[in-house]
Amino acid sequence: MAKRIDVTDLSVYYGDFKAVEGVTMTVEPRSVTAFIGPSGCGKSTFLRTLNRMHEVIPGGRVEGKVMLDDQDLYAASMDPVRVRRTIGMVFQRPNPFPTMSIYDNVAAGLRLNGVRSKSTLDGIVEESLKGANLWTEVKERLGKPGAGLSGGQQQRLCIARAIAVQPQVLLMDEPCSALDPISTLAIEDLINELKTEYTIVIVTHNMQQAARVSDRTAFFNLRATGEPGRLVEIDNTTKIFNNPSQKQTEDYISGRFG
Numbered sequence: 001m002a003k004r005i006d007v008t009d010l011s012v013y014y015g016d017f018k019a020v021e022g023v024t025m026t027v028e029p030r031s032v033t034a035f036i037g038p039s040g041c042g043k044s045t046f047l048r049t050l051n052r053m054h055e056v057i058p059g060g061r062v063e064g065k066v067m068l069d070d071q072d073l074y075a076a077s078m079d080p081v082r083v084r085r086t087i088g089m090v091f092q093r094p095n096p097f098p099t100m101s102i103y104d105n106v107a108a109g110l111r112l113n114g115v116r117s118k119s120t121l122d123g124i125v126e127e128s129l130k131g132a133n134l135w136t137e138v139k140e141r142l143g144k145p146g147a148g149l150s151g152g153q154q155q156r157l158c159i160a161r162a163i164a165v166q167p168q169v170l171l172m173d174e175p176c177s178a179l180d181p182i183s184t185l186a187i188e189d190l191i192n193e194l195k196t197e198y199t200i201v202i203v204t205h206n207m208q209q210a211a212r213v214s215d216r217t218a219f220f221n222l223r224a225t226g227e228p229g230r231l232v233e234i235d236n237t238t239k240i241f242n243n244p245s246q247k248q249t250e251d252y253i254s255g256r257f258g
């Protein structure tokens with residue numbers, strides 16, 4: 001199921017403002033790729049182009065190419081809603097649908113896709129909650145509101161919701177930044193398990209986290225204030241953290257800026 005993403009010379013705009021310039025990279029399937037870099041260098045903006053969420057913002061547009069295996073995600077014939085179903089997203093703040101039960105939160109996307117059978121829904125809800133390491137904590141209270149869970153549980157509920165529709169890629173935008181250290185570890189363990197099935201991309205400000213969870217790391221930076229962000233380098237995480245090719249990366253990793 002997991003797929004490879006190939007990005008070629010991608011630039012990203014908000015109206016006339018070019019936020020990201022000329023990114024070319026490959027995201028390998030069944031692995032975790034971390035995006036790191038100083039604030040404002042365009043990590044989240046670039047992440048959102050990978051499932052066509054960026055264009056939802058007024059004035060948001062891209063130039064360049066994004067391929068998911070052999071599918072051109074920005075081809076005129078490509079339905080952006082289908083792209084977002086194939087490439088799921090988990091956000092910084094856990095955002096379960098507040099009025100919905102735990103069960104309905106996980107089932108929502110399936111129902112939107114037309115799944116009506118109760119036994120099918122029951123099966124996938126259970127499987128998704130197990131996949132998100134949440135089942136044992138919530139199985140006795142599936143009818144209770146998702147908003148009543150702790151922050152860490154809510155984030156795992158959002159991951160269950162995302163995997164319920166069987167995406168091929170999971171994009172995570174600082175998924176632990178609103179969580180305590182224990183919940184963060186639970187999410188990191190989960191990411192480690194999920195990568196056997198999914199292609200995962202995670203934006204993180206936390207370099208220890210990038211070092212712990214990712215196989216590959218991409219370092220983004222601004223050439224100068226007011227200039228667009230760009231990819232400085234992408235490589236195996238151990239290489240980026242121990243022996244990066246670029247001095248800028250080394251300066252950032254060693255805390256000399258950012």
Ligand SMILES: Nc1ncnc2c1ncn2[C@@H]1O[C@H](COP(=O)(O)OP(=O)(O)OP(=O)(O)O)[C@@H](O)[C@H]1O
Nearest residue numbers: 014017019037038039040041042043044045046057
């Ligand atoms: N909705 C928007 N409209 C206009 N400009 C935006 C919008 N969102 C982000 N930007 C700009 O795009 C650039 C990249 O922002 P982005 O949030 O992608 O960076 P980031 O690296 O993810 O930052 P952080 O680490 O602080 O989250 C910044 O200059 C930002 O001000």
